Amino acid sequence: MHTIVAILERLEREPRGQTVLANLLHSIDARLIAAGSVHAALQNFLRDLGSGQDPLPTCQELAERLGGHFVKQGIWLNSKEPRLHKHLAGDRQVLSRIVSYENLHGMLTRAGLPKRCLPPPRPPAAAGGGEIARGGVPMVRDYMQRRQWERDVLLRHFGMSKDVTWLTASAALPPVTAGAAGLADRYRDRLGLSHLNTGRHLFRIDIDLAKNPFPDAWHCRRPHGAGNGGARFRVAYDAPDKSCNWGRTVDLALLRQQATPIDGVPELLIDQCNPRIDAVDIHYVGRVTYDSEREDEYFARRLGAVGAALLQRRLCARRGS
Amino acid sequence: MTLLPHELHLLRACWVKSGLLPSRLDMSPAGLREIYAGRLADEIAAWLADGLLGWQYPLRHRSAFLPVAWLVGTRPEEDSYLDSLVALGGELGRHVEPEFARIDAELRHEAGEVKLGSAFAEGAARAVPRLAGGLAAAAPGEGKDEALRALLDALELVERLEPARVVTPLGAAWNLLFGSSAAEKRPLGEPREALCLQQAFVRALAPAMHAGRGDAVLPGLLDMFERAVDASGVPAAGALAEEIAACRERLRGGGAPPPRPARRRAGAVRQQVPAGPAAVSAAKPARWGIALSGRNPVAAEVTP
Numbered sequence: 001m002h003t004i005v006a007i008l009e010r011l012e013r014e015p016r017g018q019t020v021l022a023n024l025l026h027s028i029d030a031r032l033i034a035a036g037s038v039h040a041a042l043q044n045f046l047r048d049l050g051s052g053q054d055p056l057p058t059c060q061e062l063a064e065r066l067g068g069h070f071v072k073q074g075i076w077l078n079s080k081e082p083r084l085h086k087h088l089a090g091d092r093q094v095l096s097r098i099v100s101y102e103n104l105h106g107m108l109t110r111a112g113l114p115k116r117c118l119p120p121p122r123p124p125a126a127a128g129g130g131e132i133a134r135g136g137v138p139m140v141r142d143y144m145q146r147r148q149w150e151r152d153v154l155l156r157h158f159g160m161s162k163d164v165t166w167l168t169a170s171a172a173l174p175p176v177t178a179g180a181a182g183l184a185d186r187y188r189d190r191l192g193l194s195h196l197n198t199g200r201h202l203f204r205i206d207i208d209l210a211k212n213p214f215p216d217a218w219h220c221r222r223p224h225g226a227g228n229g230g231a232r233f234r235v236a237y238d239a240p241d242k243s244c245n246w247g248r249t250v251d252l253a254l255l256r257q258q259a260t261p262i263d264g265v266p267e268l269l270i271d272q273c274n275p276r277i278d279a280v281d282i283h284y285v286g287r288v289t290y291d292s293e294r295e296d297e298y299f300a301r302r303l304g305a306v307g308a309a310l311l312q313r314r315l316c317a318r319r320g321s
Numbered sequence: 322m323t324l325l326p327h328e329l330h331l332l333r334a335c336w337v338k339s340g341l342l343p344s345r346l347d348m349s350p351a352g353l354r355e356i357y358a359g360r361l362a363d364e365i366a367a368w369l370a371d372g373l374l375g376w377q378y379p380l381r382h383r384s385a386f387l388p389v390a391w392l393v394g395t396r397p398e399e400d401s402y403l404d405s406l407v408a409l410g411g412e413l414g415r416h417v418e419p420e421f422a423r424i425d426a427e428l429r430h431e432a433g434e435v436k437l438g439s440a441f442a443e444g445a446a447r448a449v450p451r452l453a454g455g456l457a458a459a460a461p462g463e464g465k466d467e468a469l470r471a472l473l474d475a476l477e478l479v480e481r482l483e484p485a486r487v488v489t490p491l492g493a494a495w496n497l498l499f500g501s502s503a504a505e506k507r508p509l510g511e512p513r514e515a516l517c518l519q520q521a522f523v524r525a526l527a528p529a530m531h532a533g534r535g536d537a538v539l540p541g542l543l544d545m546f547e548r549a550v551d552a553s554g555v556p557a558a559g560a561l562a563e564e565i566a567a568c569r570e571r572l573r574g575g576g577a578p579p580p581r582p583a584r585r586r587a588g589a590v591r592q593q594v595p596a597g598p599a600a601v602s603a604a605k606p607a608r609w610g611i612a613l614s615g616r617n618p619v620a621a622e623v624t625p
Binding site for chain 2: 048049050054055057061064065067068069071072073074099103106107110111112113114115116117151152153154155156159160163195230271272
């Protein structure tokens with residue numbers, strides 16, 4: 001029979017797992033999730049794993065699966081509620097999401113956009129421009145800029161159909177300027193989107209809260225376990241003032257330089273996000289020109305050494321208190 | 322996505338039941354396999370229909386796609402939970418249903434394999450009439466919006482999984498919602514939503530539209546969609562008409578079939594689909610061809 005200790009020790013073996021351990025501990029310390037909830041989620045994971053006849057998943061598999069398990073336990077819903085005014089002050093209160101062309105194309109066709117209105121996404125590694133062929137970029141950019149997509153879609157809601165979606169304050173992002181060199185790389189790096197590499201074309205989806213106010217309890221700060229977070233997610237960040245209750249992305253460019261601090265932009269989580277299309281603006285950002293850094297070991301070190309034994313003690317202590 | 326052993330066990334525990342076998346085992350091996358695969362697809366259809374509908378409600382993380390809920394809609398690189406289901410279908414394509422293989426060996430039939438991936442794709446198609454029935458029965462404000470969204474998602478899943486046998490279940494669902502007997506039923510929603518639903522049916526059926534299939538339902542279905550597009554007056558009517566024209570061309574057998582696009586999986590990338598004659602032009606906005614691929618080779622492997 002597998003045990004929680006065995007899972008934690010397996011995670012301790014590799015940098016990706018060490019990152020998970022550190023984020024779990026920091027989530028508990030910051031009171032984003034309760035130690036008892038983490039313990040219960042790990043027990044549920046063990047129950048699903050069965051009698052122990054199957055081998056314990058690898059470190060990488062555990063790192064991926066645990067995030068999904070924690071989302072499904074709904075742990076993140078009890079996290080802290082961000083104070084929106086801290087980062088959304090001003091005339092236009094706008095939240096943004098950065099997506100690749102493949103993601104955007106899927107969202108628009110799901111909203112009923114005829115497929116003949118936009119070129120199908122190509123593999124990012126395709127010669128001559130990546131996801132969008134070079135000659136097609138002006139057309140796609142104009143199509144978004146002139147809001148022709150709004151005319152062509154059949155549904156009146158824009159569906160980002162995931163369990164949780166993370167968004168950032170639009171004001172924290174660099175302005176989108178046509179033809180600005182390296183802008184997509186900067187966006188990818190500032191938002192810590194380590195899975196978006198060379199050849200991806202990035203788009204910024206802005207949601208105007210004045211036109212589409214969400215219900216009160218829809219947003220929260222992201223603890224570990226809410227949408228696994230990818231390889232470069234961290235709970236604890238460098239800025240001393242944490243009273244806003246927003247999280248921070250990791251700036252991949254600063255991480256590559258091994259700089260301090262490595263904070264990116266403020267981010268928060270929301271439950272399913274289906275804004276009205278008249279509240280949505282889409283901007284073409286540009287093409288990613290180089291891959292993100294891949295120093296898992298260094299990143300794990302930056303998060304601090306958190307051993308399996310330390311987390312196990314914390315789980316037991318907090319459950320008992 | 323790689324399924325862990327216990328995840329496969331959990332899924333099979335949902336789907337594989339003793340009732341999958343016919344009561345008499347003295348039929349032909351191919352017939353036995355056909356019945357087993359069909360009933361397995363029905364079990365998967367029930368699971369998928371429940372999950373797709375459950376996803377539309379606030380407590381989806383506790384109720385949809387049990388007992389493997391953590392596999393669906395949780396990965397950071399995805400923007401739709403359907404990406405997870407498509408990836409799951411692709412992963413299941415590598416697995417043979419072991420219970421049927423054991424029975425087959427015991428009977429010394431050598432009837433061949435039942436692949437879980439094919440059954441999953443067939444199950445997606447068979448989930449459509451279930452969800453269409455729910456939509457037809459739902460009253461506005463009492464689950465109608467959720468039923469509509471679940472049906473749209475099911476049709477996208479069918480479009481992306483490309484099951485081998487899709488015309489019969491989707492044709493039945495279409496008739497239920499848009500056929501002559503549906504005239505007195507309550508409206509399906511806003512006119513644009515109904516149009517979007519018809520568009521989703523056509524997209525899901527597009528791979529089945531090729532010359533020689535002899536499916537009489539498809540031309541009539543396209544006629545109805547075309548009339549709905551004409552009557553709607555939506556700005557995108559021209560682009561929708563082009564999609565319909567491309568489907569008709571395929572039904573007539575005109576033109577060479579386009580290369581198959583890669584199945585869209587989470588984390589995977591699509592293969593390039595050539596723009597064709599309406600290539601990119603800076604002066605004139607281009608139109609891109611709908612990908613009308615042929616039968617799904619994975620699913621075709623188990624088609625008798």
